[in-house]
Amino acid sequence: MISKVIDLRSDTITKPGQAMREAIAHAEVGDDVFAEDATAKHLQERVAALLGKEAGLFVPSGTMGNQVSIKSHTNPGDEVICEKESHCFHYEGGGPALLSGVQLRSLRGKRGTITVEEIKPALRPADHHFPRSRLIVLENTHNRAGGAIFSLETMANIYDFAKSNGLAVHLDGARLWNAHIATGIPLSEYGKYVDSASLCFSKGLGAPVGSVVVGSRDFIDRAHRFRKIFGGGMRQIGILAAACLFALDHNLQRLKEDHDNAHELAGFLTSCEGISVDLEATQTNIVIAHFEKMPAAEFAERCMKKNLLCIPFSAQSVRFVTHLDVYRSDIQEAMNIIESIIKAR
Ligand SMILES: Cc1ncc(COP(=O)(O)O)c(C=O)c1O
Numbered sequence: 001m002i003s004k005v006i007d008l009r010s011d012t013i014t015k016p017g018q019a020m021r022e023a024i025a026h027a028e029v030g031d032d033v034f035a036e037d038a039t040a041k042h043l044q045e046r047v048a049a050l051l052g053k054e055a056g057l058f059v060p061s062g063t064m065g066n067q068v069s070i071k072s073h074t075n076p077g078d079e080v081i082c083e084k085e086s087h088c089f090h091y092e093g094g095g096p097a098l099l100s101g102v103q104l105r106s107l108r109g110k111r112g113t114i115t116v117e118e119i120k121p122a123l124r125p126a127d128h129h130f131p132r133s134r135l136i137v138l139e140n141t142h143n144r145a146g147g148a149i150f151s152l153e154t155m156a157n158i159y160d161f162a163k164s165n166g167l168a169v170h171l172d173g174a175r176l177w178n179a180h181i182a183t184g185i186p187l188s189e190y191g192k193y194v195d196s197a198s199l200c201f202s203k204g205l206g207a208p209v210g211s212v213v214v215g216s217r218d219f220i221d222r223a224h225r226f227r228k229i230f231g232g233g234m235r236q237i238g239i240l241a242a243a244c245l246f247a248l249d250h251n252l253q254r255l256k257e258d259h260d261n262a263h264e265l266a267g268f269l270t271s272c273e274g275i276s277v278d279l280e281a282t283q284t285n286i287v288i289a290h291f292e293k294m295p296a297a298e299f300a301e302r303c304m305k306k307n308l309l310c311i312p313f314s315a316q317s318v319r320f321v322t323h324l325d326v327y328r329s330d331i332q333e334a335m336n337i338i339e340s341i342i343k344a345r
Pocket residue numbers: 060061062063064087139141142143172174175200202
């Protein structure tokens with residue numbers, strides 16, 4: 001018998017089920033470049049309302065959501081403050097420099113969080129020698145920090161500080177849904193303390209494609225122009241937006257299951273000799289395990305041979321992500337596989 005592959009590499013690997021495909025098949029569509037796609041409009045309005053913002057814009061990816069936002073907030077030569085392990089600093093191909101002509105000032109945070117105390121000294125004086133500090137980018141939840149949640153209180157302090165100093169705040173909220181479900185804090189509360197946010201549907205929510213950027217009407221108007229310039233203006237996107245709406249209706253509340261599964265796995269991993277997990281950071285659906293005795297690549301390779309997939313995150317750490325297509329029984333099986341690997345070594 002061929003055993004099931006348990007894929008814990010990422011929450012982006014989920015495949016649309018039959019009901020989501022039905023929603024896609026029945027979607028009302030129009031040419032979105034002419035702003036005639038009713039389903040996309042509905043999605044944009046709904047996400048904007050959830051975050052308490054005036055308008056929303058569908059974009060094909062979280063990366064484009066962040067990049068059109070950075071472009072819409074800045075001018076070339078400006079400086080953008082972000083956290084050292086953030087997605088926009090690590091994984092967006094140098095997009096801010098390439099597409100917006102800005103430089104990133106990355107600050108080392110704790111579990112993905114930076115504070116006003118850390119941002120304050122990084123602010124550039126109003127002197128022509130310096131770049132102009134213009135934007136702060138936050139990430140909630142934080143991928144490289146193991147799905148850690150950025151506290152609302154810290155976000156509020158940063159927002160107040162930014163407003164007093166003429167800076168904008170953008171939130172990479174690719175997994176803000178997870179923060180919302182884990183904390184019970186309404187999305188509109190998070191929305192209060194940012195000028196713009198980008199939320200993904202193709203991660204924990206399980207849609208095949210799509211993110212929505214939200215902000216003021218003026219901001220979204222600028223973002224709309226840059227989306228077109230960056231090649232993200234698409235036509236009958238209602239078929240994609242329908243999957244996102246379906247995901248919002250059916251897959252949001254169940255994120256708690258992913259969090260419970262991640263906690264179960266994290267607890268088990270910490271009980272294994274030679275493995276540690278920062279349990280304080282493990283607040284949502286990501287688990288980063290540190291290996292004292294085995295290189296991460298070797299561990300991942302051994303797991304793969306037993307049909308368990310995970311991603312080496314650094315030389316000594318491995319990332320596991322729980323998602324829609326992973327059940328509690330899969331987590332049990334994953335733990336059995338890991339135990340057998342540790343014992344065999
Ligand atoms: C925190 C965060 N932001 C942005 C992105 C980019 O999303 P996409 O892969 O859709 O470009 C990711 C992708 O995993 C992410 O983890």
